[in-house]
Amino acid sequence: MFSATIQYFLIAFGTLVSLYRLRDLLRSPRQPAKWALWCGILSLTLAMTCGPNITSFLPPDANFAIQHIFILGSFLAVEVFFWLSISERGHDWRSGRWHISVLVALTIAMLLAFAVSVVLEKPDFLHLDYQHQPWALATVLLYNGGLAVAMVAIALLARRWSRIADKPWLRRGLSTLTIACWFTMVYAAHHATFVVLPALEIQPPYSTDIEIVPIALGVILGLAGVTMPAWGPRLSALRQWTRYRRSARRLEPLWAAFCAAYPDIRLPVTPPSWDAEFLLHRRVIEIWDGRSRIRHLLDPDxxxxxxxxxxxxxxxxxxxxxxxxxxxxxxxxxRRHHQDTASHTGHALAAPATGNNLAAAVTFLEHVAHHFAQHPTPAVDSRARVRRHDAMVEDGGHV
Structure with missing residues (x-):
């Protein structure tokens, strides 16, 4: 039951990733490398649909063959993606052809061994007898060999390019793909152990059910890694939007106090709710504008x-x-609130240096807002006065 649940989850996850990548490809279809990657994602998703839990209407030998072809085909497509990407950037990809050639050769050898096993041994692929079915044993070992070759090649490529990638999310995606490959290698080693030991009449020391863990981790991390350069920047943008909104909220009491005293410092255009950076810029500009209005009231004492x-x-x-x-x-x-307008222009205090960028100005103003909130609350709530001013403006009144 647990393995079936994991299988359904992986299928759903793979389907979502396939559709997500397809949407981007349909917008800009002339990208052969990314089409190869999408074929790999789709092939791996189709491979996960093969099994007694879903495709029980197929004979076990057909299920076995289709699933393993899709798996090796997906890794072949990922290798093609890497080599197409390399060639698009002017690099010579011929040095890596042997990786693809070995994987193709092992896949063909696996299919030949599978065909011989079906004809001569007629095995039950749900319960293989490796001790008495050498062609079935060869089929599984060739599959494991192809899997190991593909994982080593992809891991080395991903690791190499992650070190020189200039985009943070591309670098993170390649590193995640590298980790996924090593989890899959753990599964390949485990699978080979459970094939060879029974053939030698040795009882494996642990259950085969634990293979679901490296399989799930390999698939999830692999799909996440190859798609991370696409959705990662959107995640960064969301995080930055959250930071802008949080900073604007921290500055709001300070901003409201100035707007209550000088309603005309508010710029006429209301920032849209989705543009948090514009909102924060507005807050900073209007606060410093308010500071310039009270400059003559700043008391050196x-x-x-x-x-x-x-x-x-x-x-x-x-x-x-x-x-x-x-x-x-x-x-x-x-003093402005109590109509005390005694000027201190003879001792005008210059505005403090806060840097020449938004981040530095916001950091300084957040400190000011923190200390400002520790002073006694003014007699009139500044945010309430701002709301009254907005209502009057909307009604066509005058302040």
């Missing part, structure tokens, strides 16, 4: 006291500067 307090608490560098800015901004916004 507040800055000095905030510096001394932060220094006593062990704050240094940007963290100390952020603490001072938070105290200055909070004091200035409070």
């Amino acid at each position: 507040v800055a000095r006291r905030a510096f001394e307090t932060g220094d006593r608490h062990g704050l240094r560098g940007d963290e100390l500067a952020a603490s001072v800015e938070a105290a200055l901004w909070h004091d200035a916004l409070q």
Whole structure:
């Protein structure tokens, strides 16, 4: 029951991956290397559908032959993918032809041994007697040999190209494919052991059921590895979007406080919900615009006291500067709220240096927002005032 569940899961996973890759290929079909890779994924998925759990309507010998042809064919297609990719980049791929030639030769030899076994031995391929059916034994050993040759070749190729790949997700995908190949090699060694030992009248020391583990790991990691360059960048984009949204949320109390005091600093175009980077840029621009509006209200005495307090608490560098800015901004916004407009232009405080990129500015403002939130809450909730301003603008009113 457990092995059947794993088989159905692998089939579903392989089908999804095949359809995902086919969609990309149909958009740009003139890519022979990627077509070879897709054929390998499809062939491996079809191989997993062969077995007594699904294709019970086929004779066991037909199931055996079809499944093993599909498996070796899938690995042959992956090797062709590598060599086509190499030739497309101007590299000489002839040095690797022997890998493909050996795999093809072993596949042909396996089919010949299978045909002889069916004619002469008429074995039950669900319960092979390796001790008395030498052609069936040869069939399985040739299959294991082809599997081992393919896995070594693909692992070496994937490992070699992962070291020089210039794209992070391509490098990760090739490394994952390498690991998948070694899990499959574990299965090949296990399978060969359970073929040779019974033929020598030796009882294997462990159950054959454990082979489902390296098979499942090899298939899942292999399919994930060959498709990782396609879906990996989308995952990175989603992670970056999440980071932008989280940073915008952290800056929101600070931004809302400035917008409540100076509603006109809000830019007219509302960022779309999907464009988190644009939203974060807006937050940063509007906060610094708000800071320029309160520049004449920044009190040097507040800055000095905030510096001394932060220094006593062990704050240094940007963290100390952020603490001072938070105290200055909070004091200035409070005075703005209470209509205290006494100017300190004679002692204007310059804006702190935060770098010339979005990441540096956001990091500094997040520190400021953290310290800003530790000050007493203003008498009027700034976010409520922003919401009232938005409602008035939507109704055509004036602020």
